[in-house]
Amino acid sequence: MELQVTRIHNETPLIKAFELAAPDGSDLPPFTAGAHIDIDVELPDGSRGKRSYSLASDPADRTRYEIAVLHLPEGKGGSSYMHSQVTEGRVLSCSPPGNEFAISESADEHILIAGGVGITPILAMTHALQARGANFQLHYAARTEDHMAYRELCRQLADDGFHDYFTRSPDPNPIDLKSLLGEPRTGRHAYVCGPASLMQAVIDTARQLGWSDDQVHRESFGARSGVSDRAIEVELSLSGMVIAVEPGTTILDALIDAGAFVAYECKRGECGTCQSRVLEGEPIHRDVSLSDRQRNEEKLMCTCVSWARTGRLVLEA
Ligand SMILES: Cc1cc2nc3c(=O)[nH]c(=O)nc-3n(C[C@H](O)[C@H](O)[C@H](O)COP(=O)(O)OP(=O)(O)OC[C@H]3O[C@@H](n4cnc5c(N)ncnc54)[C@H](O)[C@@H]3O)c2cc1C
Structure with a gap:
């Protein structure tokens, strides 16, 4: 499927958001919150590859998709391509949306937890849950206020259920996972996307509290390899x-x-x-x-x- 980049803006110093639409202005294929698309990217050695990007926009809006890409300078070049080569008006070759991180239809309480650029699928979930009038909370951690993408939108959509955390501000306020997850209960589901350390902490805490793994939904964007890895x-x-x-x-x-x-x-x-x-x-x-x-x-x-x-x-x- 071909998608045209209609607008690009900086969400943070390291995260660029891209609005995508059908080149002929027709409605886009529907997607459910948590879905991603794969974009065809050009890598520095001239080869082509695919990189997945979660859809952050409102699933009810068929006119546009929005993705947000963190620049990973140490990566193989997919995010650098998105940041430096993709301009407004450009047509990208993409897969239709696929979803391996969907909202549970059997849940009656949703605890959304995002770290950094991991907000993208969680933001689409926030749109969907807000539209349904569902019982949900959004917990979102970033290094500092400047590095928190979509902060105002999160606040508007989740209202009193929005809680932000800053790990590298002068006065850091760490997430208290134990109290926000609380006791396991049928119907209470948690969703986490972000750095491996945050995801692992959520999974470990939920297990310690006696949660079933089926009630902790997760999406990883990949594990960063270590700079000191040797053969x-x-x-x-x-x-x-x-x-x-x-x-x-x-x-x-x-x-x-x-x-x-x-x-x-x-x-x-x-x-x-x-x-x-x-x-x-x-x-x-x-x-x-x-x-x-x-x-x-x-x-x-x-x-x-x-x-x-x-x-x-x-x-x-
Ligand atoms: C389902 C899915 C959804 C994704 N959604 C997004 C998104 O919404 N926004 C976004 O910026 N990226 C997202 N990614 C990651 C994205 O596909 C690319 O891997 C990323 O842009 C880096 O590409 P690269 O070619 O620069 O580096 P790569 O060579 O692809 O990646 C370098 C290394 O970093 C790991 N990595 C990728 N992203 C991260 C990250 N955020 N934090 C830590 N390690 C990471 C990779 O697994 C790899 O080991 C998603 C990945 C998946 C699988």
């Missing part, structure tokens, strides 16, 4: 294969490229399908799926996003 060697105990994994790729992709039989699904550290038992070596966990018990006692790791502190890992695979 590792992964041995698969069942097949005896030994595979070299270079920084910049993932263990899972290296196993797939080497022809190893591995199960996987999201490739974002969310679903846990690629988990593997570590028999030797020390992983650096970057997923938002495994519990402390799974990591520390069952010795599991998600190969799609995690790395290793030791130069060699032996996996039961």
Whole structure:
């Protein structure tokens, strides 16, 4: 599907918002809150790739989609392309909206938690829940006020249910996850999107409070690789294969490229399908799926996003 960029504005010093519409002005395909589109981007080496961007606009508005893109200078160039090459009037090639982070239809209370650019799908949820007159709260954390995108809109839509938190202001006010999540109850659902540390904290706190994992909905934009990641060697105990994994790729992709039989699904550290038992070596966990018990006692790791502190890992695979 082709979408024309009708307006670009800066939401924060690092986040640009793009309004997109059909080039002939017709209605856009409908989407549900939490959905994203994949945009065809040009990478610095001249190759093309796809990058996903959540739709932040009101799902009831069929005339436009709005996305907001954080500039990640250390990335492979997708966000740099969006920031430096895409101008108003440009036509982008995109997928239709898809949704893996939908609002639960069985919930009667919704606790929305966003960090940084993770506000994008949460903002669409805020529009949808406000329009339904649903019982919801919006908790939103950013470094400082200047780095909080869509703050006024969030306040207007969520009204008294809007709570903002600033982690690097002179007077930081951290989120008290324990009290905002509260006791688990059928019908109370939480939704989180943001940095891995925030997502992990929400998931861990909900588990400690006795919440069911089904009531904590999450969307990860990806796990940031570590600047100090170095090349590792992964041995698969069942097949005896030994595979070299270079920084910049993932263990899972290296196993797939080497022809190893591995199960996987999201490739974002969310679903846990690629988990593997570590028999030797020390992983650096970057997923938002495994519990402390799974990591520390069952010795599991998600190969799609995690790395290793030791130069060699032996996996039961
Ligand atoms: C379902 C989905 C929805 C997304 N929605 C948005 C959105 O609304 N706005 C947005 O700016 N990005 C969003 N992203 C991330 C986006 O697709 C790109 O990964 C991002 O723009 C960086 O692209 P890049 O080519 O510059 O770097 P890449 O090489 O793609 O990414 C570099 C590394 O950073 C990780 N990463 C990507 N985004 C983040 C982030 N915000 N914080 C920490 N690590 C990150 C990647 O997983 C990768 O390991 C979404 C991703 C997914 C999967």
